[in-house]
Amino acid sequence: MKARSTSDRPRPADNTTNGLYGQHILSVRQFTPEVLEYIFGVADEMRTLVERFGSADLLQGQIMANLFYEPSTRTSSSFMAAMQRLGGQVIPINSVKFSSVSKGESLADTVRTLECYADVIVLRHYEVGAAAEAARWAHKPIINAGDGVGEHPTQALLDAYTIRRELGRLDNLTVAMLGDLRFGRTVHSLTRLLLRRGITFRFVSPRLLRMPDEIRQEVTGAGDTFTEHEDVHEIIGEVDVLYVTRVQKERFTDLAEYERVKDSYIITPELLREAKEQMIVMHPLPRVGEITYEVDEDPRAAYFRQMQNGLYIRMALLAAVLGRA
Amino acid sequence: MKARSTSDRPRPADNTTNGLYGQHILSVRQFTPEVLEYIFGVADEMRTLVERFGSADLLQGQIMANLFYEPSTRTSSSFMAAMQRLGGQVIPINSVKFSSVSKGESLADTVRTLECYADVIVLRHYEVGAAAEAARWAHKPIINAGDGVGEHPTQALLDAYTIRRELGRLDNLTVAMLGDLRFGRTVHSLTRLLLRRGITFRFVSPRLLRMPDEIRQEVTGAGDTFTEHEDVHEIIGEVDVLYVTRVQKERFTDLAEYERVKDSYIITPELLREAKEQMIVMHPLPRVGEITYEVDEDPRAAYFRQMQNGLYIRMALLAAVLGRA
Amino acid sequence: MKARSTSDRPRPADNTTNGLYGQHILSVRQFTPEVLEYIFGVADEMRTLVERFGSADLLQGQIMANLFYEPSTRTSSSFMAAMQRLGGQVIPINSVKFSSVSKGESLADTVRTLECYADVIVLRHYEVGAAAEAARWAHKPIINAGDGVGEHPTQALLDAYTIRRELGRLDNLTVAMLGDLRFGRTVHSLTRLLLRRGITFRFVSPRLLRMPDEIRQEVTGAGDTFTEHEDVHEIIGEVDVLYVTRVQKERFTDLAEYERVKDSYIITPELLREAKEQMIVMHPLPRVGEITYEVDEDPRAAYFRQMQNGLYIRMALLAAVLGRA
Numbered sequence: 001m002k003a004r005s006t007s008d009r010p011r012p013a014d015n016t017t018n019g020l021y022g023q024h025i026l027s028v029r030q031f032t033p034e035v036l037e038y039i040f041g042v043a044d045e046m047r048t049l050v051e052r053f054g055s056a057d058l059l060q061g062q063i064m065a066n067l068f069y070e071p072s073t074r075t076s077s078s079f080m081a082a083m084q085r086l087g088g089q090v091i092p093i094n095s096v097k098f099s100s101v102s103k104g105e106s107l108a109d110t111v112r113t114l115e116c117y118a119d120v121i122v123l124r125h126y127e128v129g130a131a132a133e134a135a136r137w138a139h140k141p142i143i144n145a146g147d148g149v150g151e152h153p154t155q156a157l158l159d160a161y162t163i164r165r166e167l168g169r170l171d172n173l174t175v176a177m178l179g180d181l182r183f184g185r186t187v188h189s190l191t192r193l194l195l196r197r198g199i200t201f202r203f204v205s206p207r208l209l210r211m212p213d214e215i216r217q218e219v220t221g222a223g224d225t226f227t228e229h230e231d232v233h234e235i236i237g238e239v240d241v242l243y244v245t246r247v248q249k250e251r252f253t254d255l256a257e258y259e260r261v262k263d264s265y266i267i268t269p270e271l272l273r274e275a276k277e278q279m280i281v282m283h284p285l286p287r288v289g290e291i292t293y294e295v296d297e298d299p300r301a302a303y304f305r306q307m308q309n310g311l312y313i314r315m316a317l318l319a320a321v322l323g324r325a
Numbered sequence: 326m327k328a329r330s331t332s333d334r335p336r337p338a339d340n341t342t343n344g345l346y347g348q349h350i351l352s353v354r355q356f357t358p359e360v361l362e363y364i365f366g367v368a369d370e371m372r373t374l375v376e377r378f379g380s381a382d383l384l385q386g387q388i389m390a391n392l393f394y395e396p397s398t399r400t401s402s403s404f405m406a407a408m409q410r411l412g413g414q415v416i417p418i419n420s421v422k423f424s425s426v427s428k429g430e431s432l433a434d435t436v437r438t439l440e441c442y443a444d445v446i447v448l449r450h451y452e453v454g455a456a457a458e459a460a461r462w463a464h465k466p467i468i469n470a471g472d473g474v475g476e477h478p479t480q481a482l483l484d485a486y487t488i489r490r491e492l493g494r495l496d497n498l499t500v501a502m503l504g505d506l507r508f509g510r511t512v513h514s515l516t517r518l519l520l521r522r523g524i525t526f527r528f529v530s531p532r533l534l535r536m537p538d539e540i541r542q543e544v545t546g547a548g549d550t551f552t553e554h555e556d557v558h559e560i561i562g563e564v565d566v567l568y569v570t571r572v573q574k575e576r577f578t579d580l581a582e583y584e585r586v587k588d589s590y591i592i593t594p595e596l597l598r599e600a601k602e603q604m605i606v607m608h609p610l611p612r613v614g615e616i617t618y619e620v621d622e623d624p625r626a627a628y629f630r631q632m633q634n635g636l637y638i639r640m641a642l643l644a645a646v647l648g649r650a
Numbered sequence: 651m652k653a654r655s656t657s658d659r660p661r662p663a664d665n666t667t668n669g670l671y672g673q674h675i676l677s678v679r680q681f682t683p684e685v686l687e688y689i690f691g692v693a694d695e696m697r698t699l700v701e702r703f704g705s706a707d708l709l710q711g712q713i714m715a716n717l718f719y720e721p722s723t724r725t726s727s728s729f730m731a732a733m734q735r736l737g738g739q740v741i742p743i744n745s746v747k748f749s750s751v752s753k754g755e756s757l758a759d760t761v762r763t764l765e766c767y768a769d770v771i772v773l774r775h776y777e778v779g780a781a782a783e784a785a786r787w788a789h790k791p792i793i794n795a796g797d798g799v800g801e802h803p804t805q806a807l808l809d810a811y812t813i814r815r816e817l818g819r820l821d822n823l824t825v826a827m828l829g830d831l832r833f834g835r836t837v838h839s840l841t842r843l844l845l846r847r848g849i850t851f852r853f854v855s856p857r858l859l860r861m862p863d864e865i866r867q868e869v870t871g872a873g874d875t876f877t878e879h880e881d882v883h884e885i886i887g888e889v890d891v892l893y894v895t896r897v898q899k900e901r902f903t904d905l906a907e908y909e910r911v912k913d914s915y916i917i918t919p920e921l922l923r924e925a926k927e928q929m930i931v932m933h934p935l936p937r938v939g940e941i942t943y944e945v946d947e948d949p950r951a952a953y954f955r956q957m958q959n960g961l962y963i964r965m966a967l968l969a970a971v972l973g974r975a
Contacts, residue, residue: 054444055386061705063734065727074438077390077416081442084388084414089734091727092417092742105936108943113724113935116958117731119704285438286430293433308441379769380711399763402715402741406767409713409739417742610763611755618758633766 020320024135025143028156028193040161042316042325058324059088065118066092069125075145079122082314108137115140141321156189158313162306166280176202176235179245181211186284201226202235206261236274244283246290267291282306345645349460350468353481353518365486367641367650383649384413390443391417394450400470404447407639433462440465466646481514483638487631491605501527501560504570506536511609526551527560531586561599569608571615592616607631670970674785675793678806678843690811692966692975708974709738715768716742719775725795729772732964758787765790791971806839808963812956816930826852826885829895829915831861836934851876852885856911886924894933896940917941932956
């Protein structure tokens, strides 16, 4: 996953960015525990930097192309802010369907064109494997900002960073994932990132939206344990992390089934009364009713802090792949 | 209207921004004459700065989210340029209907997400009260860039600033507002901002598009005077300010009525021959025929200077709410 | 083509930018050989600057409005990157149809509005002559980024710059243009720019898509020579430059005709075996099949280097018209 060439600009010693300099960020599978700790450490530094000074000039004069084939305001805004707070500039390409990109040009050519102008390319695409395909051609680092139902590695990183920061550790926790576990890219990536850490997984979903076989086998294969549930009450009392995702009506062919289950997947203050005092509720946002507004006041509601952490994680990744971390 | 929290960054002494630091800008009603004078003074400084140096680094490292739920090229461009000329960066969110913002997320959540990335949020929305609703949730300053037929305070400020700058004062003037006074957000806000200054208002419009009762009562309640007219010739000779807005065909159910009146609401060199030598013609732009191009050559045509003043006023507001004015 | 006014900012001595300071860039016709050499020299400096340092602060505090009435991701991205690598800022206006610009406002008013905020306006428009019309009203420099089937002067400049850089000279070459020569704006502009240099032109196209009379007469009138062909094999062995453009199916009323010719206009490694060792293949991109991917590995494939050169040429033009070259 190393970008195939580098510029002539002054670069850091090879070991200062823990091997991330010039690399693509494509999948959670590429992060060893050491690299993860390194990224979290840089993210902590970014937090300090933003809170004290607002920004820095680490990436001054560098350009990030924000290439979004499908819209995602919060992800694109988060990357944009991350680059800007490091002193860099952004070329936003959000409306791909109105652009020459859609005139039948291949992703390979689009990426090779943009790297003539930019130093790093953030790519959001609707097809699984798009980021890897882009990386095959690119001479500059590609950061995968979500490719279809495939990976969304920066989301998984910010999720893991949030757990570590909120609970002090990533190991030996009980982590419940709730909602649409079948199509939820974020819960797939996060599960993979949390393997081999002694985590007990609780997968809570309607039968129709169970965690895919592939992921369940990866959990078992890693020597970790999981149980599956339809009722959140079965596990709410023991979890350290409740990771909520949306159950979309459109996923159900049988609307009676949807009506039967939907209320079990709405998080309320009443439900949280059954939860531990030291636990957190997470959500990748946007939410549309699956966590009520009253929950926001609960100190265990971590989702806006999670959102904020996305900024620091993305700053850390940009600085690292551009050799300035 | 104070944003509910502040960052840890160094901040100015409390009194240097006349109380605007950390505040939301929601309505013209929040500007006392003192605050108005303060903003105009800062705007004058911004003019000098731009004319001499092009830009400054007052807001370097700060980020403005430009959140536009309905398109408005000139307002969004004006805010963007204002932020950039102060050394800041912008996250533009113009195509809300293509973004996750439109996936049913509440304005409250969108604002709380964006403030994780940005230091100030400029909001344009199609619903009255949207800016106040956003401000209820935001911890960073919200600047209302127009909410439906509600308020457009920065437009009113730049209008008042233009009058003061062009005519040397804001008091004891005769101000005519012409065109669509019923739906025209800008004339409503400007009227409110000019109350209690000894202004004589002349409201010139088709009967169908008269100034709403509510505004007329506010004028009377403030002890100011107004008269209403259908024919601009009745008042053109005496006005210090002729504020023109567009009469849209679509507002008329009776097209014969439209045909009868439309020509009375087109400003021409002939009409201006009846006007005083010391007066100004204003327009919020864009115009579509209601002021002929020949008028542009007239030194009394102030609308492009008015447009330019928008830059200085928005620079002043951004600097003030971010504590750098 | 001189912009009608200038700002009060410090400016360079009149002769340092070879007369380009404050000028509009509207047509290839305005470039004398001397000015061309000057621009190429500045572009060379920009290349060094980008390769060594990534960026400069020559245009710090200056703002470019990127006004695109029709979408063109690569042109707008290229201009954006050019401005950013010079330290400047950009106001992107890409979705004109969703903006107030489309509310019936004239181009003249739009330009006069944007120049209230920006220091230079890059304009892409679907109508021939739009850039000249904009320049008629503007007080700040207009750069034509393509107006309908009219001109695209910065594309022609980067094409000529690529030839000079790749082959060491612009004179006494054999230049083939291939594909859709009838509607291809880029080949029209490039042909004009290469006149009076002893170039032998080879125009290769389906009969339906021949180079227009007007251009052929300009070539002859300049004392240069051209021949026309339908079969690229007739000339591939002798050309120094093979400039490829796309043959679009939609141009043909007789699809049998299209089927008959289309394969003659696809560049493959087999075809290039007939070409000289010292020659280059160019393409304005995007391509959709008219050059196969295998060709990319050939060192004579210059189209991505050509793309990169676009950045340097646009940096040079921006620096020149803003008086900082």
